Amino acid sequence: MSVxxxxxxxxxxxxxxxxxxxxxxxxxxxxxxxxxDRQIEDLGKVAALVETGSPLEVGLRGVYQKVPxxxxxxxxLGHPAGGIWDEWYAAFQNGRWGWxxxxxxxxxxxxxxxxxxxxxxxxxxxxxxxxxxxxxxTSVPLTVAETGVATQLGARGEIPYRLQxxxxxxxxxxxxxxxxxxxxxxxxxxxxxxVGREVTLAEIGLGNAQAPEREARRVAGAQLNCTQCGGPLExxxxxxxxxxxxxxxxxxxxxxxxxxxxxQALQPPKTPPVIPIGSVGEFEGVKQMVIGFMVRSxxxxxxxxxxxxxxxxxxxxxxxxxxRSDDNWSYIKSVPPGEVMHRSGSFGxxxxxxxxxGERYKIYQDAIARCEYVIGExxxxxxxxxxxxxxxxxxPPRMLSMEMSLIxxxxxxxxxPGQKRKKKxxxxxxxxxxxxxxxxxxxxxxxxxxxxxxxxxxxxxxxxPNQLYPHKKVYKYWGLMLAxxxxxxxxxxxxxxHAKVFEKTFDLQPLANSEATQVIFDGPxxxxxxxxxxxxxxxxxxxxWLYVEGDLIDDATGDVQTFSMPVEYYHxxxxxxxxxxxxxxPSIHLSAMPAGQYMIRLEAQWEKWQLPATxxxxxxxxxxxxxxxxxxxxxxxxxxxxxxxxxxxxxxRRWADSDYSPFGS
Amino acid sequence: xxKRFYLIVGLVIMSGYGFVALTGKEFGDxxxxxxxxxxxxxxxxxxxxxxxxxxxxxxx
Numbered sequence: 001m002s003v004x005x006x007x008x009x010x011x012x013x014x015x016x017x018x019x020x021x022x023x024x025x026x027x028x029x030x031x032x033x034x035x036x037d038r039q040i041e042d043l044g045k046v047a048a049l050v051e052t053g054s055p056l057e058v059g060l061r062g063v064y065q066k067v068p069x070x071x072x073x074x075x076x077l078g079h080p081a082g083g084i085w086d087e088w089y090a091a092f093q094n095g096r097w098g099w100x101x102x103x104x105x106x107x108x109x110x111x112x113x114x115x116x117x118x119x120x121x122x123x124x125x126x127x128x129x130x131x132x133x134x135x136x137x138t139s140v141p142l143t144v145a146e147t148g149v150a151t152q153l154g155a156r157g158e159i160p161y162r163l164q165x166x167x168x169x170x171x172x173x174x175x176x177x178x179x180x181x182x183x184x185x186x187x188x189x190x191x192x193x194x195v196g197r198e199v200t201l202a203e204i205g206l207g208n209a210q211a212p213e214r215e216a217r218r219v220a221g222a223q224l225n226c227t228q229c230g231g232p233l234e235x236x237x238x239x240x241x242x243x244x245x246x247x248x249x250x251x252x253x254x255x256x257x258x259x260x261x262x263x264q265a266l267q268p269p270k271t272p273p274v275i276p277i278g279s280v281g282e283f284e285g286v287k288q289m290v291i292g293f294m295v296r297s298x299x300x301x302x303x304x305x306x307x308x309x310x311x312x313x314x315x316x317x318x319x320x321x322x323x324r325s326d327d328n329w330s331y332i333k334s335v336p337p338g339e340v341m342h343r344s345g346s347f348g349x350x351x352x353x354x355x356x357x358g359e360r361y362k363i364y365q366d367a368i369a370r371c372e373y374v375i376g377e378x379x380x381x382x383x384x385x386x387x388x389x390x391x392x393x394x395x396p397p398r399m400l401s402m403e404m405s406l407i408x409x410x411x412x413x414x415x416x417p418g419q420k421r422k423k424k425x426x427x428x429x430x431x432x433x434x435x436x437x438x439x440x441x442x443x444x445x446x447x448x449x450x451x452x453x454x455x456x457x458x459x460x461x462x463x464x465p466n467q468l469y470p471h472k473k474v475y476k477y478w479g480l481m482l483a484x485x486x487x488x489x490x491x492x493x494x495x496x497x498h499a500k501v502f503e504k505t506f507d508l509q510p511l512a513n514s515e516a517t518q519v520i521f522d523g524p525x526x527x528x529x530x531x532x533x534x535x536x537x538x539x540x541x542x543x544x545w546l547y548v549e550g551d552l553i554d555d556a557t558g559d560v561q562t563f564s565m566p567v568e569y570y571h572x573x574x575x576x577x578x579x580x581x582x583x584x585x586p587s588i589h590l591s592a593m594p595a596g597q598y599m600i601r602l603e604a605q606w607e608k609w610q611l612p613a614t615x616x617x618x619x620x621x622x623x624x625x626x627x628x629x630x631x632x633x634x635x636x637x638x639x640x641x642x643x644x645x646x647x648x649x650x651x652x653r654r655w656a657d658s659d660y661s662p663f664g665s
Numbered sequence: 666x667x668k669r670f671y672l673i674v675g676l677v678i679m680s681g682y683g684f685v686a687l688t689g690k691e692f693g694d695x696x697x698x699x700x701x702x703x704x705x706x707x708x709x710x711x712x713x714x715x716x717x718x719x720x721x722x723x724x725x
Binding site for chain 2: 474496
């Protein structure tokens with residue numbers, strides 16, 4: 001039931017439309033009016049809201065998990081690194097309040113949770129970026145993505161807590177898989193816990209909410225001009241940019257609520273960006289504009305290595321990056337920290353890996369990245385010389401990069417009498433910071449040229465850390481073809497008609513001399529077409545030989561297939577070791593002959609010609625040939641083996657610039 | 666590009682294996698010739714090429 005009162009500051013009428021709201025911001029004088037048991041109270045004035053280009057508005061109605069809600073209020077909070085974020089307060093029909101946080105185009109809907117074991121929530125000072133936080137009622141483990149001190153700046157509408165203008169409080173944002181999100185609010189003891197998840201506007205029934213027109217506009221009045229040189233400049237993301245460089249004099253300017261403040265004079269780059277600021281390219285199916293360019297570097301073994309980052313912007317999807325390193329390109333977008341699973345312990349170190357969407361990424365580099373140069377505009381307070389710890393993990397063609405920034409915050413705790421919350425002003429320094437994870441995907445140079453409609457981007461001579469080996473699919477085909485060939489071999493052998501077509505033992509009389517031979521004719525027997533022929537001889541020679549020359553003769557056509565088979569077997573003992581050589585049962589394989597009746601002619605000669613000899617001859621057809629199967633599989637493997645050698649070399653070159661090369665230094 | 670080339674090469678090898686297996690082809694066959702019956706039946710007209718020249722020189 002709506003309760004109407006007069007603003008204690010200006011007397012204007014204000015209404016508590018929602019039964020459980022605690023404060024209302026007077027829309028005439030911006031006073032925060034709280035209602036208590038008996039009287040209303042003026043908590044002070046908040047600043048006017050800054051236009052952030054949010055698609056949301058107080059009064060919008062949505063539905064989440066089948067429960068309708070209305071956005072009754074909005075607060076703007078100052079981020080420790082500069083900039084602001086919005087919190088929207090959703091009054092649900094079932095009496096619950098939802099906190100809808102909005103930052104850089106993402107939305108997080110959370111609900112306050114009462115924990116049975118509040119004492120298990122770790123104190124703010126003990127939180128470690130990237131570290132786990134247990135004791136929260138979530139289905140997945142959560143890690144600390146950000147810690148900091150928020151400052152209450154502006155507000156509007158009805159708000160479900162006692163908002164103190166200018167109040168500062170410590171907070172920690174936690175992130176988990178599947179978009180699970182939580183906030184620890186240390187404004188009270190024990191801290192308040194909000195648990196929820198990242199949502200899209202469509203999911204909460206606000207899909208039709210329209211962002212205000214965000215076309216580029218010039219900063220009005222005096223703010224049109226650079227404070228250093230007076231030249232005009234254009235903001236392409238006016239609602240988001242916190243820093244911009246003057247295209248005329250190169251000055252780095254702070255953008256605060258549309259006002260420009262000189263920060264730093266920048267040296268012009270040695271070479272202009274290969275993709276000019278203002279260029280538009282299509283990624284992920286949407287057009288994105290290059291609004292910023294920065295050069296960053298890391299030091300590795302005493303040498304400094306540079307790369308370039310192009311900041312892309314589209315009002316609907318926010319910010320993305322295009323990175324050029326050694327003329328290799330990657331398209332980069334941020335991912336929620338909780339989606340990245342780290343085993344345990346601190347980040348970095350040999351063998352460190354992370355899991356993302358079921359894939360394992362190996363550590364490639366861990367270094368302090370320094371900003372060397374900037375042009376254009378940026379959504380954070382970028383400074384030349386700013387440093388972050390950057391760790392890259394690779395799983396070609398993707399690379400996960402973690403950037404960890406730490407800042408020291410000055411916070412003073414002053415408990416106000418009768419207030420549960422503590423008002424905090426500069427007294428102590430608290431560590432704060434955030435972890436940002438981004439997912440980079442390797443891009444072909446030609447694709448970059450094509451999307452921006454440019455040409456002549458330099459070719460690379462190096463392998464990118466996340467460059468996919470181009471011939472990897474050969475391995476898949478290799479496996480498939482080996483399996484198919486093996487299967488074919490099994491089918492051929494299983495369906496072949498292996499049959500004996502001739503077998504006979506011949507007694508040979510002593511020869512007249514060592515040069516003489518004995519000839520035998522036998523047959524006929526039938527040979528079938530399209531079946532190979534195996535001829536086997538057997539003679540019990542012992543440290544001796546018997547040589548058989550043979551012919552298979554098609555009496556009808558005169559076709560003669562010759563063959564020869566030495567039967568020789570030697571054995572003995574040399575230096576205490578026994579040895580043997582040759583075989584008493586040699587064989588030979590012959591190609592299929594035309595079907596027909598065949599004779600066999602054998603001509604034999606043997607070493608002990610003075611003595612009689614015996615030789616048996618057997619002929620089979622349709623003999624399974626494992627050798628042929630093996631040769632086919634060997635031939636199929638030649639190219640993949642060459643590819644594997646090349647792949648090995650590729651991987652060595654990929655890891656050449658890494659401290660964590662699996663190939664050693 | 667390479668994968669397409671490999672796919673073609675692989676299929677050719679598989680086909681080759683299939684052809685060899687189904688036709689009973691063997692590699693390195695000894696000589697095959699056609700000798701008319703009258704030549705074969707004439708005295709001395711049919712003698713293995715090998716023995717005609719040298720005879721076997723086996724032994725360890």
